[in-house]
Amino acid sequence: MSRRLRAVTLASSVAGAVIVALDGTVLTVAQPRLQRELDASYAQVQWTSTGYLIAVASLLVFAGRLGDLPHGLLRGRRPLGHRRLFAVGMLGFGAASAGIGLAPSIGWVIGLRVAQGVFGALAQPATLGMLRAAFPPDRLAMPLAVRTGAIAVAAAAGPLAGGALAAGPGWRAAFFLNVGPALLFGLLALVPHGAERGHERGEPAARTAPAARTAPAARTGRIGRIGGVRGVGWAGRSGWAGRRKRGEEAEYGERAERGERAGRPGHEAWAERGAQAGRAEYRERAERGAGAWLSVAGLDLPGAVLLAVGLGCVVRALVAVAEPGGAGPGTAVVAAVAVVAGVAFVRHERRTAVPLLPPDVIGSAAVGSALVVLVAASAALSGTLFVATYVLQDTLGLDPFQSSLRSLPLALLMVLAATGSPVLLRRFGARRTTVTAMLLLALGVLVLARATAAPALCTGFALLGAGFGTVMVAATQVVVREAAVASAGVAGGLQQTAMNVGPALGVAAATALRTAGGGAGPALAALAAVAGAGAAAAAWALPGRGAHRTSSERRRAEDECAADGETVPATGPAPAQER
The missing domain is CATH 1.20.1250.20 (MFS general substrate transporter like domains)
Structure with a gap:
């Protein structure tokens, strides 16, 4: 990855972390005036923070796993990647911030804060994932230091900026503060950067390296593509046809075997060479045909649900303990649910073939x-x-x-x-x-x-x-x-x-x-x-x-x-x- 692209990645990572940190500190200062103008109770205002915390804490690991997937969610789609998730998170976070600034009631504020938590959970792991993909391991300390320093500045400036806006134009202006930067960096993240497409997904960099250096591998990959279509590709096309007919897995497997028998040996050899050059997707076509057509390969959905429930209940119980009179039977029930979900998550992770962690x-x-x-x-x-x-x-x-x-x-x-x-x-x-x-x-x-x-x-x-x-x-x-x-x-x-x-x-x-x-x-x-x-x-x-x-x-x-x-x-x- 070039120096310019690394600088862009670092700027995006820092901006995403600062926007999320600034929003939290601004809200703390703006809450008293928000409560008065929306005629809300203290408990309702507390839920503007609690709802966000529960949403973001329960989804962070799942969102990080989404960015790590080397493939799409359904039917061989393109990988999401950390950059796309960052873009979705920033755009959604900015839109939710604008919605809070226009909210007519406290219920809308709470709901949009939960939405902010969801989009924040998509963006935050991506800020670190992009750095890991852009910088070698022995050079990570510098970008992480810049990111941490920027968060500290945001934490110090947030109360001052939020207080000035809340005392002047009003609490709504405090939420409009992040809309412009969030939308800007979200849109910039959607701009394609050829050299980093494969890199941020953990793919071999040979696709985007200089042509003179990668000519043999690239040529073999192109031949592998042809061989994959005519050799292993016969099995893949059989699988795709079977998937369109929504048959059983056994039928997919039988058609794939017939396709493999129809493949020419020479083409299969070329496909093997292509796979060795990093074209693993051609080998997977028959496997996708033989798989269940609605499966989400590589994504542990039961584990994600259990972890989200457990972490959400942990955060809710901790927040409730900090509230006046919050340590009651309801909090004990929430804590018990967190323990049960945690135990179930650990057992599930030990048994599943594709663990979330x-x-x-x-x-x-x-x-x-x-x-x-x-x-x-x-x-x-x-x-x-x-x-x-x-x-x-x-x-x-x-x-x-x-x-x-x-x-x-x-x-x-x-x-x-x-x-x-x-x-x-x-x-x-x-x-x-x-x-x-x-x-x-x-x-x-x-x-x-x-x-x-x-x-x-x-x-x-x-x-x-x-x-x-x-x-x-x-x-x-x-x-x-x-x-x-x-x-x-x-x-x-x-x-x-x-x-x-x-x-x-x-x-x-x-x-x-x-x-x-x-x-x-x-x-x-x-x-x-x-x-x-x-x-x-x-x-x-x-x-x-x-x-x-x-x-x-x-x-x-x-x-x-x-x-x-x-x-x-x-x-x-x-x-x-x-x-």
């Missing part, structure tokens, strides 16, 4: 440790900010603007830490960098638990920003780089899920401890312990400096094979031996 991703100790770190870090940060808001305004008597000034070092240090993280990762590796950053985060929480003067408060927020900004880059890099290009969407979905579940967990824990009568001190101490647990998880399984170099070499070898038009050997029989 690829074993090479979910079975990696490094990926699991990085996800735990992200949950712990986001829980500690969000819970601390929730408690600190009450301390600054209720205990210390500061107004919202003064409170924002005290917390400004958080955003500033987050940007600086994210920018410097690639250097730390190259020098010390992911394990030492992440452990140190989590300890800084825990120290910042403890400082805020005892601070009352402005210098101490600013120091505590600065430690929070430095720790969290570094953790975001380091842990996200581990999740994304340890996944192959073909699983980049699922990895991005898991990372985004952790970043949505963590804040809900942190706020719920802080609320439960505060309402129990312990005050801010015990709540912040517990959140510091959560950050410490994240440091322990990082020390346990995150790769060190040497392990990162080994991983980089392995990934680079895979990418070089793809760039040369070669395929990495997979487990199982060779293509020529398949029947």
Whole structure:
């Protein structure tokens, strides 16, 4: 991929992440005026946030898997790819934002916020999937640092911009803020970029490499196409004809066998050479003919439903605990449903032939440790900010603007830490960098638990920003780089899920401890312990400096094979031996 296309991909990824982050912070500031003008209750206004969280958290992994599919959903359609999903997500997100700005009632706002969550779930994993496809593994730290720094700037600017718009033109103007950028980047993502079509789907780059370099493979591929039509293609056409007649699978298989017997040996040999050059789709025609005509190959729909139900119930239960009087029988039922769905999902994933979570991703100790770190870090940060808001305004008597000034070092240090993280990762590796950053985060929480003067408060927020900004880059890099290009969407979905579940967990824990009568001190101490647990998880399984170099070499070898038009050997029989 050229430097220009990588720059476009990075800009799209950053824009998508910033638009989603900015929308959430703007809504928080605009909610009071929205409640007054729409004559809504407090519970209804809370559902503008809860509905979004449930929708986005339940669909992130499924959306990531959609982007990873090497084929279409039905009847051999073209792959969706991360770029198309990003375009659909951004266009839908912008349209939903415009709809909220025009909403006549609170019911419309809630419904459109749920729609925003659906489209946001499509876009967010794609922002990471596009980066994984565009950048080599050993160069991922820089774009991830830029992305994290931009999110930090959006988090700092969102309340200011939202407050100014809500106080001036009104809360509706706050939602129109993202419409233009979302539609712009959504439309730009639809513009075809020839060199990256196959690359973003994890296909061999030989199709779009210079002609002089790929002439043998391209010529063989063209011959394979002819052979596929006349040799293996006979079986495929038999299958397609059978599919049009909606017969039984056995009938498809019988027709495919007759087609194979009718194929000429010479053409079959050419088709085999074409398949070896990366034209695997010709080998699949007979298989598609023999398959069920409405099957969604490679997509674990039962697993997706179970995971969506489980994650949605987890988020709903955590949000309910944070609400006044929310820890009741209804919340217990929702939590029980989450447990049942989770157990059923695990059992299903162990038995299915095509799991929603690829074993090479979910079975990696490094990926699991990085996800735990992200949950712990986001829980500690969000819970601390929730408690600190009450301390600054209720205990210390500061107004919202003064409170924002005290917390400004958080955003500033987050940007600086994210920018410097690639250097730390190259020098010390992911394990030492992440452990140190989590300890800084825990120290910042403890400082805020005892601070009352402005210098101490600013120091505590600065430690929070430095720790969290570094953790975001380091842990996200581990999740994304340890996944192959073909699983980049699922990895991005898991990372985004952790970043949505963590804040809900942190706020719920802080609320439960505060309402129990312990005050801010015990709540912040517990959140510091959560950050410490994240440091322990990082020390346990995150790769060190040497392990990162080994991983980089392995990934680079895979990418070089793809760039040369070669395929990495997979487990199982060779293509020529398949029947």
